[in-house]
Amino acid sequence: MFTRTMRALIRFDRDLRVDLVRGLALWAIFVNHTPGNWLGVVTPRNYTLSDATEAFVLLAGYAAGLAYGRTMDRQGWFFAASRVMGRVFTLYVAHIFLLVVFTAQVGFSAERLDAAAYLDELHLDPFAADPYRALLEALLLRYQPSFLNILPLYITVLAMFAVAMPLIRRPWLMLGLSAALWLAARVFDITLPSWRGEDWFFNPLAWQLLFFIGCALGYSPPGGGSVSVPWRPWAGVLCAVLLVAGAAMTVLIYFLWDFAEARLPAFAPFLAAIDKASLHPLRLGTMLALTYLVAHLVPREAGWLRSRAAVVMVLMGQQALPVFCAGIALSFAGRIALEVAEGPLMQVAVNVVGLAALVGIAVLTAWYGIEKYAPRRAAPSPLPAGAPPDRG
Known part of the structure; x- marks a missing residue:
């Protein structure tokens, strides 16, 4: 019954591989942001040099190139850019809402549990020392507490895309300029300003390259000629070698550093x-190696993408923003639960309840979207067929 409900809410006209990976990334973000969660050992961050954040940004770029590139081709750059900035505003409101909820959640827990270390660990101590200035700087995105730095990155790179959108028609030029900015940001340590002199946790001037790569892959020009990277056996082997080497380096960094x-x-x-x-x-x-292998080795029409287990992640991926915000808030609640009662039963409870809550959020937002945008039925006419209207 519940699976049928989810199937009815999923848009199957999309590339389900993209939605599935994004759903898995959102689940991994929830797990990784819950300290003490045993499932953290199976998330990709422990076995690859990239993690859910890279997947999230790349697929956000893919979705932007696909949707807004098509809008630009049909209705022009100005209209498409206005739609992008509308999305930027939505993301900004979501970030501020999440900031308020997360800060209240952590502050209340710190007071009730006498755990002031929460504030320091999550970089929320400025709200205790200088709350008005902290709130102002948070509104300006110049102050980003821990766990609340992904949406500011997304907001910034999407705003950059609104300006650079016409370049998507010349993708190699766009990618060349993007790569130059990424290189300059790394070599010369260029980043956006922050309140207390700390660099942005995710430097948008560097991360924009991954976003714009996604844009180039997602855009399909009307006359054809979209960016594609054909399958080559030697390239597949090279990607596999890179992933194996990256796995070895990741294990050294996180498990065998001594x-x-x-x-x-x-x-x-x-x-x-x-x-x-x-x-x-x-x-x-x-991240590019993983994308290349998944794109070529997982068929777009693979039947298992519509299986009972897959549709859960697909639906979450299609409702990414509310699921992400809920995951951040739930991760701290999960942390409190694991600190209050350690053990296998609480581990199971946190992960089962957390996943169920994320799926529930996805179901509700998908249902609301269908109800909101579904065409309304025309009201029956009170006049018999062929009767002239009353002109008063």
Whole structure:
């Protein structure tokens, strides 16, 4: 019954691979943001040099190129850019709402549980020391507490896309300029200003490259000629080698760091320099390798994409924004639960309830969208067929 309901809410005219991966990324974000969650050991961040954030940004770019590129071709750049900025405003409102909810949630928990360390750990202490200034800087996106830095990145790169959208018709020029900006941001340590002198956790001037790669892959010009990377066996082998090497480096970084420092003194500094803030080339390459393999090895019409297990993640992926916001709030609630009662039963409860809540949010928002945009039935005419209207 519930599976049939979800199937009725899913748009099957989309590329379900994209929605499935985005749904998995949203689930991984919830798990990874819940300290102490045992499921964190199976999420991709422990075995690849990229994680759910890279997938989220790349697929956000893909969706933007697909939807707004088509709008630009039909109705012009100004109209399409206005639609993009409308989406930017929606994301901004969602970010501020999430900021308020998350701050209240953490502050209340810190007071009730006498755990002031929560505020310091999650970089929410400015709300205690200087609340009015902190609120102002948060509204300007110059202050971003922990866990609340993905949406500001998304807002910024989407606003950049609104300006650069005409370049999508010349994708290689767009990607060349984007790559130049990424390189300059990394080499010269260029980022956007922040309140207390700390760099943005995700430097948008670097991460925009991954977003624009997604835009180029998603855009389909009216006359054909979209960006495509055909399958080559040697390229597939190269991607696999990169992923295996990345897995080995990830294990060294997160699980065997003492061994790396002691036994690999020349290699350890290189591993330590694989940063996330400015999108290290290996993190970028890992995400592109995964994308290449998934795009070519998973058929678009694969039957299992419509299976009972897959449709859960597909529906979550199609309702990404509310599911993401709910996941961030639920992750802290899950953390509190795991700290209050450790053990397997609580682990199961946190993950089952968390996933059920995320799916429930996806179902409600999808249902609301269908009800909102479904064509209304015309009211029956009180006049008999052929009768002239009353002209008063």
